[in-house]
Each structure stands twice: as structure tokens, then as C-alpha cells.
Amino acid sequence: MVGRQDRALRASATVPSEDARDVGLMERIARRDPRAFEELYRSYHPRLRRFLFNMLRRPHLSDEVLNDTLLVVWRQPERYNGRSKVSTWIYAIAYRQALKALRRCDDPVDDRAAEARPSGEAGPEQQLGVRQAQDALLRAMGELSPDHRAVIDLTYFHQLGYREIAELMGCPPDTVKTRMFHARRRLKTKLSGELADWL
Amino acid sequence: MTGKIIRLHAREHQETQLLLPWYANGRLEAPDQARVEAHLKGCARCRAELEEELRLKSDVAALPLDVEHDRAAMLERLNEPPPQHGGLSIRPGGRVGPTWLGWGVAAGLGVVLALGFHAPRPAPPTLYHAQSAPAGNRPGDLVVLFRPDTTESQIRAALRASGARLVDGPTAADAYVLSVPLPERDRALAELRASRGVIDAEPIDQATAP
Numbered sequence: 001m002v003g004r005q006d007r008a009l010r011a012s013a014t015v016p017s018e019d020a021r022d023v024g025l026m027e028r029i030a031r032r033d034p035r036a037f038e039e040l041y042r043s044y045h046p047r048l049r050r051f052l053f054n055m056l057r058r059p060h061l062s063d064e065v066l067n068d069t070l071l072v073v074w075r076q077p078e079r080y081n082g083r084s085k086v087s088t089w090i091y092a093i094a095y096r097q098a099l100k101a102l103r104r105c106d107d108p109v110d111d112r113a114a115e116a117r118p119s120g121e122a123g124p125e126q127q128l129g130v131r132q133a134q135d136a137l138l139r140a141m142g143e144l145s146p147d148h149r150a151v152i153d154l155t156y157f158h159q160l161g162y163r164e165i166a167e168l169m170g171c172p173p174d175t176v177k178t179r180m181f182h183a184r185r186r187l188k189t190k191l192s193g194e195l196a197d198w199l
Numbered sequence: 200m201t202g203k204i205i206r207l208h209a210r211e212h213q214e215t216q217l218l219l220p221w222y223a224n225g226r227l228e229a230p231d232q233a234r235v236e237a238h239l240k241g242c243a244r245c246r247a248e249l250e251e252e253l254r255l256k257s258d259v260a261a262l263p264l265d266v267e268h269d270r271a272a273m274l275e276r277l278n279e280p281p282p283q284h285g286g287l288s289i290r291p292g293g294r295v296g297p298t299w300l301g302w303g304v305a306a307g308l309g310v311v312l313a314l315g316f317h318a319p320r321p322a323p324p325t326l327y328h329a330q331s332a333p334a335g336n337r338p339g340d341l342v343v344l345f346r347p348d349t350t351e352s353q354i355r356a357a358l359r360a361s362g363a364r365l366v367d368g369p370t371a372a373d374a375y376v377l378s379v380p381l382p383e384r385d386r387a388l389a390e391l392r393a394s395r396g397v398i399d400a401e402p403i404d405q406a407t408a409p
């Protein structure tokens with residue numbers, strides 16, 4: 001049971017060759033090759049955008065942080081020292097920039113997730129159910145702390161290991177494990193009231 | 200003896216609970232993987248948790264955490280060819296709001312990308328024109344260098360006080376090029392030089408590239 005699901009999941013995990021490609025791109029970026037930056041940009045823009053939007057929940061702020069992050073890659077490629085994966089280094093920049101941005105703006109986080117939800121077009125009952133479940137999950141995620149949201153998304157969507165997450169968040173691996181544990185518990189508690197049959 | 204086994208099971212159970220998300224995403228290293236698999240064989244509760252974990256993982260991964268209209272707008276701006284003077288593409292009449300620095304960076308990235316892909320193209324039409332500017336507007340009238348720690352609101356205040364509009368930058372030296380009606384140039388220069396965050400402001404000679 002576990003084996004089949006696990007194999008399928010492993011197949012979708014990040015392949016090592018991706019890091020080799022990224023290292024090559026970083027070497028070219030260090031030589032000021034804009035085509036290499038273009039390639040790296042296209043590869044990282046969508047996933048960083050999701051990561052930052054999920055963490056910050058403010059679309060304009062997450063765009064700003066995303067651009068700042070990629071600009072650091074372009075302007076300071078020498079900061080990549082080859083001791084970690086390129087992706088870990090880039091996510092770490094994004095994470096730190098996001099924390100800085102959160103400290104800068106002290107306005108309460110709106111439920112900006114509402115903007116990300118599918119439109120209210122009439123659809124089959126089943127689609128409505130999916131939308132309701134997604135709404136509930138987005139609301140529950142929105143009530144978590146940015147750190148908890150980050151660790152959830154980095155694990156479930158970006159498929160990072162806990163050691164990579166620890167490295168990019170600058171904390172011990174055990175802290176990542178416990179953050180994830182509490183984040184999952186909180187999610188389940190928040191969801192249990194309205195969607196008892198969903199989880 | 201039995202107590203020892205129970206404590207061992209409890210520890211393995213707790214550790215498995217902590218590791219389940221990464222077992223579910225296939226990113227555990229071999230020793231952790233073996234440990235979790237061994238525990239799962241004998242623990243129905245953890246197997247049930249794993250099922251929940253897999254559902255939660257796939258539901259989180261499927262969340263529409265994107266804002267398509269923002270994405271489209273950003274891509275549109277990143278893909279804009281550089282203006283004739285290689286400047287920022289602030290839209291005519293557009294409000295320079297709190298996120299303009301971010302857009303400035305986006306435009307900067309756009310220029311970087313455009314350098315690689317659009318360099319041989321003939322110069323495109325200028326994207327920014329001051330509303331009152333005559334045709335054939337000059338690329339910029341002033342160049343200003345802000346202190347690195349100047350905040351966006353200070354920069355905005357300095358620009359408003361001077362009456363100048365941002366048309367380009369940051370340049371390689373992190374300076375910004377401003378446009379201002381010629382009769383107002385000296386006053387704008389004086390205002391900028393008096394602003395707290397400004398290191399220097401200089402007029403641009405029409406014949407000199409910024």
C-alpha cells in the first residue's frame with residue numbers, strides 16, 4: 001500500500017540533475033550571462049511566487065519580495081558558495097527577504113487568499129464541494145503563522161526534505177519537524193469544525 | 200522488560216509522527232525511511248495518519264495559491280521591451296504607489312532579460328511620456344543618487360516635493376533619472392539636494408548620456 005504511493009511520490013521529487021543544471025546556470029550568471037539568468041528566472045519564478053504568496057498572503061508584497069530575491073541572485077551570484085543546493089540558497093534568500101518584509105509592514109494580514117480562490121462561477125455540485133474544501137483549507141492556512149505556512153508549503157508542494165527546510169530557514173532540523181507537527185495539528189483542528197468528513 | 204518495549208514503541212511512534220510528512224513526500228533519507236517503514240508495519244494508528252497525511256499533502260499542493268491577474272500584469276511588464284532610453288516603464292498617468300520600488304526592480308529584471316533577448320531589436324517607442332511633454336521628449340533631465348538606507352516613502356516625498364517624475368533607474372551606479380519641465384529644473388534640483396535621503400542631484404546635459 002505504502003510502497004506504491006511512495007514510489008509514485010518519489011518519482012515526482014526533485015531530480016539531482018536539476019541541481020547540476022542550476023549550478024551551471026549560477027556559474028554563467030557569475031560571468032554576467034543574461035541568458036542564464038533568464039533560464040533560472042523562468043525556472044524559479046513560479047515556485048518562488050507560490051512560496052512567497054503563501055507565506056506573506058499579500059500579493060503585491062510577495063511580488064516585491066520575489067523581485068528582490070531574484071535581483072540578489074543576479075547581482076550577487078558570488079554569495080552562492082556551492083555548499084548547498086542552488087534551490088536551497090535561493091529559497092533561503094526568499095525566506096529571509098519575506099521575514100524582512102513582514103517586519104517592515106505591521107498591517108494585519110487580510111484574507112488575501114480570497115483573491116486566489118476560483119471565481120464563483122456556477123458549476124456542478126462536485127466542483128462546488130472541491131471549492132468549499134479549498135476555501136476552508138486556505139482559511140485554515142491563513143490562520144497559521146508565516147513560519148508554519150512556509151514549512152507546510154515547502155514540504156507538501158515544493159517537496160523539500162526537512163534538512164533542506166532547516167537549512168533555508170536557518171534553524172535545527174528538529175525545529176522543522178516540530179513546526180510541521182504543530183502546523184498539521186492546527187490545520188486539522190481548524191478544519192475539523194467545518195469539514196469533519198474532509199480529513 | 201515490557202515497560203522498556205512500551206517506551207521504545209512510544210519513542211518510535213513519536214518520531215514516526217514527526218517524520219510522516221517527509222515519508223509522504225518521498226524525501227526521507229534511507230535511515231529515517233527504514234525506521235518509519237518498520238514502525239508503520241506494526242502501528243495501525245500511524246498507517247491511518249499516513250493516509251491523512253497523503254490527502255492533506257495532495258490538497259495543499261492543489262491549492263490555487265496564485266493570483267492570475269497579478270501574475271499576468273507582472274509578466275506583461277517584465278516582457279515589455281526596454282524603452283528608448285532604457286528606462287523604467289511607469290505607465291502614463293499611473294500612480295506611483297507604495298510598491299513602485301518593487302516594480303522598479305521588476306523593470307530592472309525586465310531590462311536584464313531584455314538585454315539577452317531583445318538587444319538587436321530596433322529601439323521601441325518610449326513607454327513613458329509626461330502628460331505635458333512635447334513629442335520628442337528628452338530621456339531625462341536630472342539624475343539623483345539616494346542614500347542606501349533611504350526608505351521608499353522618503354524617496355516618494357522627495358520626488359513629490361521636487362515635482363520630478365521617475366523615468367529610469369536604478370542605473371549601474373544605483374542612480375535614478377528624473378524628468379521635469381525645463382523651467383522647473385533648477386527649483387527641482389534645489390528641492391532634491393535639500394532632501395534628507397539625497398546624496399547628490401545633478402542636471403543631465405542633453406548631449407550627455409546618464
